Amino acid sequence: MTAVACLRVSLDANRTDIPVESLGPLVAKYTNAFLEVRWCWPRTYDLLTHYCYRLADPRTEELDTFELARLSDELELRLFGTAAADALTLLLFEGSEEAIREFSVLPDEGLTALMNGSRSLPDGGRLSRIAADGSLTRIPPGVVPRPPLTEAAPPPLEAVQGIYFPDRQMFVGDVVSCTPGDSELHVSVADGREHQPPDAVEFDNACLLSALRLFNRGGLKAPLYLPMSFSKLMRPTLRAGYAELLHVLPPSARAGLAAAIYDVPRVMSYQSLMAIQGALDDHVAAIDLQTADPCFEVLHLSPQAVRSVTFVLPDAGPEVRLAALRRFGGRAGEFRSRQIRTGATNIRTRKERLLARDLGVQFLTGPAICRLRAEPVGGRTWAFDNLPARDEDGDQNDSNSGLAARA
Numbered sequence: 001m002t003a004v005a006c007l008r009v010s011l012d013a014n015r016t017d018i019p020v021e022s023l024g025p026l027v028a029k030y031t032n033a034f035l036e037v038r039w040c041w042p043r044t045y046d047l048l049t050h051y052c053y054r055l056a057d058p059r060t061e062e063l064d065t066f067e068l069a070r071l072s073d074e075l076e077l078r079l080f081g082t083a084a085a086d087a088l089t090l091l092l093f094e095g096s097e098e099a100i101r102e103f104s105v106l107p108d109e110g111l112t113a114l115m116n117g118s119r120s121l122p123d124g125g126r127l128s129r130i131a132a133d134g135s136l137t138r139i140p141p142g143v144v145p146r147p148p149l150t151e152a153a154p155p156p157l158e159a160v161q162g163i164y165f166p167d168r169q170m171f172v173g174d175v176v177s178c179t180p181g182d183s184e185l186h187v188s189v190a191d192g193r194e195h196q197p198p199d200a201v202e203f204d205n206a207c208l209l210s211a212l213r214l215f216n217r218g219g220l221k222a223p224l225y226l227p228m229s230f231s232k233l234m235r236p237t238l239r240a241g242y243a244e245l246l247h248v249l250p251p252s253a254r255a256g257l258a259a260a261i262y263d264v265p266r267v268m269s270y271q272s273l274m275a276i277q278g279a280l281d282d283h284v285a286a287i288d289l290q291t292a293d294p295c296f297e298v299l300h301l302s303p304q305a306v307r308s309v310t311f312v313l314p315d316a317g318p319e320v321r322l323a324a325l326r327r328f329g330g331r332a333g334e335f336r337s338r339q340i341r342t343g344a345t346n347i348r349t350r351k352e353r354l355l356a357r358d359l360g361v362q363f364l365t366g367p368a369i370c371r372l373r374a375e376p377v378g379g380r381t382w383a384f385d386n387l388p389a390r391d392e393d394g395d396q397n398d399s400n401s402g403l404a405a406r407a
Contacts, residue, residue: 002058006093006100007068009051009075010111015087016080017213022248023079024050026209029244032077034071035332040162052104065092066134077156078209092136095125103127107352115139147233156181159212161190162370162377162388163225163343166357169384173223174363174376175260176214178206186372189227189262189290192346193315200229200263201238208245214376215253222378224287225260228280230397233261234272239279258286258307290345294328303339310343310361313352321348322355329359348392357384368392 009027028050035045035053046054057063072090080087091111093103093104099122107116113119114127121127127347128136137277179187187203188195197203204227211224232238249257259280268289280287286307292309311328313321323346335342344356347366356364368391370377377388 002056003060003063004056004094004097004100006048006095006103007045007055008091008093008104008111009071009086009088011075011079011145011197012089016242018079018209019150019212019216019250022212022250025248026079027051027075028244029241029248030075031071033241034074038067038070048101048104052102054100055079062271063092064134065130065136069130069132069134070090072130081349087151090130090380091139092128092130092147093121093125094128095121096123099125127326144320157186158206158213159186159372159373159374160214160224160376161188161351161365161372162382164364164369164387165362166364166383166384167362168381171222171370171377171379172363172380173225173258176207176227177372178203178210188347188372189260191343191367192313192348196329197227201241202234204228204232205245206241207348208249211253211257212249213391215249215256220256220378221380222376223256223258223285224376224378226284227260227262230261230264230272230276230289233279235277243283246280249283254283257284257286258288260288260290260310262290262312264272264291264296266295267293268298273301273305285297290350294324294331296328298334298338299341303336303337303338305338306340308341308343309335310363310365311361312344313344313346313348313366315346315406318349318351324357325352325361326359329356329361332360350391352386353384353389353391 009031013023018026021379028047031053039045039055042059043057048054055063068090072088076088093100101123103125110119114121127139129139131137157179159177161177162171163173163175165172171196175190177188187197206236207227211226214220227240233242261276274394276287288310289306290310290312292312292314296309298309314324328344332342342364343363344361344363345365345367347353347356347364349368353364368389370388371390372390
């Protein structure tokens with residue numbers, strides 16, 4: 001009494017900005033992660049192709065398709081940015097082992113032929129679509145099933161925030177952000193504690209997919225900074241997951257990518273840095289460490305160990321924030337001795353912006369530097385007194401409409 005079937009993910013590649021050559025590895029990564037959590041032992045699964053899995057459950061004669069239906073929702077949100085009900089379909093093929101292997105290697109054209117009845121099913125097998133509620137809808141010859149229309153979940157807000165170089169009055173890059181559709185506040189590693197991601201791994205993965213879409217659109221003039229949680233990177237299994245997802249990006253993207261490692265502690269151990277570099281160096285051209293401690297021990301790092309260290313201003317009163325910024329900026333000599341640049345983020349007011357510039361902090365980010373924007377500003381010159389920002393002390397220069405609603 002063992003139920004065996006082939007699960008196949010069928011999707012419309014024209015509905016996403018993700019390159020076709022990247023879709024297969026992404027589908028496999030997310031399906032693997034889903035099955036690892038949901039399809040628990042003694043049930044088993046085996047990867048047949050990027051889009052197909054052999055599923056087995058020795059305890060029953062029928063697979064639990066209710067659990068599998070959740071996979072459709074997760075894949076739609078990750079790959080398409082919204083729950084587009086007709087963009088992805090989960091198919092279940094039941095038949096002999098030989099028939100399952102034949103079904104798994106069918107090209108898209110062959111699958112279409114099966115679904116419209118112009119081709120027979122392998123070895124008399126049975127093909128069904130898994131509906132949103134987990135029920136199975138048989139696909140008879142000549143009938144092309146359509147998923148039931150469901151209420152679409154709010155799409156996530158994909159955006160960027162410019163990284164500003166005051167000395168040259170120029171944006172030299174953009175930090176990627178992605179806010180869940182049901183979030184009341186926008187999520188960003190540049191805007192303080194209340195805007196930090198509730199689920200770091202989900203946020204980091206979503207930002208990487210956003211970056212992939214931006215690369216696919218073309219026209220980038222400066223690096224994109226990918227947020228990555230330090231505490232998550234320190235876990236070997238999660239670190240391997242980050243590296244696996246980065247492999248999806250084309251090799252040509254490396255020169256235009258940097259990693260913004262957030263939640264970094266005061267002391268970065270040699271082992272921690274080696275682990276991060278080992279996972280990221282093949283995929284990004286630079287690493288920035290973001291720390292909330294103005295006394296970050298930069299002298300523990302070897303020269304040019306990372307591109308930069310960015311200080312995250314505390315969520316506190318104005319005088320406390322300014323004092324912390326002075327403390328960090330006053331250590332410029334230590335950073336120069338290590339040939340590591342300095343940055344400051346969560347800049348909220350004109351006073352903080354001016355003080356950071358006067359202290360010689362080299363890179364600035366935060367709402368008083370650049371608000372969330374739909375398109376990157378990296379590579380553009382911008383006058384220091386007319387930044388696309390919103391200051392908490394009253395200045396309002398943001399000309400980018402539509403992204404301020406969740407601030």
